[in-house]
Amino acid sequence: MSPRGVDPVAVGGASAVGAVLLAGCVLAAGDGPPYAWLHLALVPPAVAAAFVLDEPAAAAADAVPSSLRRRTAGRLAALSVPCGLWTAGVAAVAVRAPGTAVGALLVSAGGVLALTLAAAAVLRRAGVAEPGEAVAAGAGGLLLATLVFAPAAVPMPPEGTLAWAVAALAGALVVTLATGGGAWPRRPGSPPRVLARRRR
Amino acid sequence: MTVVPTVALTGVTKRFRGTAALDDVHLTLGPGITGLLGPNGAGKTTLLRITATVLTPGAGEVVLFGTRPAGPEQLAAVRRRLGYLPQEMGHPRGFTGFGFVDYMAVLKEWTDRAARHAEVRRVLELVDLDGVAARRVSALSGGQRRRLGLAQALLGDPDLLLLDEPTTGVDPGQRVTLRQVLSRAGERSTVLLSTHQTEDVAALCDRVVVLDGGRVRFDGAVADLVATAAGRVWLADAPDPAARASWRTGTGRHRVVGQAAPAGAEPAEPTLEDAYLLLLGERARTTGVAA
C-alpha cells in the first residue's frame, strides 16, 4: 500500500503551514495550553485530509480491478505526515505546558480528520472525482468559523473527548462503507454484492 | 501592391528543456484554409500556441498582420483579430454554455451587452449548440464541449482562426456542419487547422503543411502531396510485410502503400492519408526507426 496518486503539493503544502502553526503553538505554550492556536493548527491537516482522495483520473482508475477501498487505504498513508506532525507538535506543547490534555487533543484531531475523510469519501462514492476543494472549504471553513464565532460550539479539549471519539469512529465507519461494495461505480441493475456472492 | 501575409514565421525555434518542439520553422500564411498534419509530438500545438501569441518562441521571428507584436498594445491589437481553439481546454465552474461563450466575448472586448448577446447566439447557432446553450458546461457531452470551444474561437469572425484538433470527438454529421462553417470562414480569413483527420484536410484545405520532429516536412497544395503517392498504392490479394503499410479492407482485398507493387496487385487511387504515410515512412527509414 502506498500513497501513490496523492497530490504531494496539497499534502506537503498543508503540512508545511501546519508545522509553522504548531511551532507557533509551542512558542505560545509558555502561558498554558494554547487551545485556540491548536484549534487553528488543526485546519491544515484537515485540508490535507480533504485532498487525499482526489483522483483526477477517476474515470480510468475506477475501472481497474483493485477495489476503491484498497486504493483508499493506500492513499491514507499520505496522512501519516500531517498526523505525525500533529502528534509531535502536541507532545512538544505538553512538554512546555504540563497541563495540556494530550489524549483529548489527539482524539479530537482524529475526529476532525475522520469526518473530513468521510465527507470526501461520500462525494467520491457519489461520482465526484475531485471532492477535495469543496470538502476543504467546508471543513476548514467550519473550523475557522467556530474558532472566531463560537469557540464553545466545537468542544475542543479538554472537554468533548468522548464526542470526538464517537465522531472519529463514525467517520471511519462512513469511509469504510462509502469505499466498499463491489464494482465502482455499481452498475445500475447489477445485484448488490452480497446477493451476487450468494448466487455463485 | 504587395499583399501582407497574415502569418509570417521565420526561423521559429522552441525548446522545452532540451527537446526541440519546433526547429527552424519557416511558414507564411494568407487567406484560405491550411491543414497542419504531423505525428504526435511533432510540434503542431507548439506552432499554434506561438502563432496565437500565448507562447514566445525561443528564436526566430513571428510577424502577424504585418507587425511583430511586442508591447501589450500591439499584442492586444493582434489578439483582437484572432480566434484560437486550444487542444485542451478547461471550463470555468458553474457556467452555462451561453455564459461561458458570453464570458469569452467580454474578454474579446464585446462591451455592448445587446451586440454581445446577439453575437454569442450567432456563434452558438453556427456550431449547432443553440438548443443546449442553457445547460451547464459540465453537463454537456465531450463533443458538445468541443463545439463550444469552437464557438468561442469564432466570436467576431476573426481574420486569423487557429484550430487545434477541432473535430476530436465530434460526430460525423456535426463534422460536416463544421466543414461548412470553416469553408465559409476560409473564404475571407486565414484558417490554420491542426488535425489528425486527413479526410478533413482533404475535404477543406487547399494547402497542407506536414510537421515532423519540429521541422516542416512538406508545405504545398494538397493535390501535390497526394500526387507524391501516385503509383505507390495498390489493391492486392495478400498483405505485404515489406510495404510501408498494408491492411485488409472491407471488401476483403488488401490496400498496400509502399514503394514496390506486390505480385498480382492492381493500382489504386491514392488518398492524402496514403501520401502522408509515405512521407513519414521515408523519415522513419532515413532515421533508422522501424516504420
Next chain:
Amino acid sequence: MSAVLARPAPSTRGATLRTLAAAEARRYARSPVFLAGVLLLLWATATSLGDLDDAGGDLAVVPAACLGLAGVLVGHSLTRSTSRPGDAVRAAPADGALRTAALALACLVPGAVALAWAVWVALALAAADLPVAIGWGRQAGMLATGVVAAVGGPLVGVLVGRWTRFPGAGLVAAVVLTGWTLACTAGLMMTATRWGTLVHLNAPFATWTSADGPDAPPWLAGGSPWWYVAYQVALCGLAATAAMVHEATGARRTRLWRVLAVLAVVAVGCLALACAADPTRVFL
C-alpha cells in the same frame, strides 16, 4: 444561419474592465460561500445587537470573518476558475493584468455589503441611545476596519489564486491570516506602550477592546483607528497590485513593481502613524 454581425468597435481598456468587472462581480455575488457568509453576518449581527452593552464593542470582527475570511476562499476559487480555459483566455485581447484588475474590483461586492452593515450598526447604536464612551469618530473608525477587511480577504484570495497552483491554497491563506491576527492580539497583553501598539496593530485585522481579567472592566486599546484603516487600505492595494504583477509583462510590469514599492512605503507610514498616537488605554 444568421448573417455575420459587425465586429465590436475596439473598446477602450476602461470599458472592457468595467464590463469584465461587472461579470466577475455577478459571479462573486452568486458564490455559495459568499452567500453563506452574508447569512452568518446577518445572524451574528442580529444576535449581538440584541444585547448591546458597552459602545458596540468589537462588532467589526463579524464582517471581517463572515465576508473577509470567507472571501479569501471566494476570491481564490473565482481566480482559479477563470484561468481554467487556459490558452483560450490567454489569447484574448483582455490581458492577464486586466483580468486580475477585474477580479480585484469584484472584491468590492463584499465591501459594499460590509458598508451597508456598518451603516446598519451605526444606526442601531445611535437608536439604542447608549453612551458612546469611545466617541463617534473612533467608533466609526472601528467599524471601518471591518469594511476594509471584507475587501482585503477576497483580494488575498485573488493574490494567492494568481501565484499558486495548489487548490487548497485559499484555505491555507485564510489560516495564515487568522494566525497573523491571533498572534497580534499578544499586543493587547503587553503594557500600553507604542511598541505594544505596534505588535497589536500590524495585523490585517485588529480588535480594539480587551480586559485585564474575566471580571476586570473592559478597556479600549491605544493607537489611531483611522490611521490603522489607512494601513489596511494600503495592504489591500498591495495584495491587488501583487496579484496583477503576476501576468503583467514589459513596461507595465515594471510600473506595477514601482506601485508595489510605493504602497509598501505608504503601508509602513500609515502603520507608524497609527502606532504613534497615544498608546494609553481608555477604560469603558
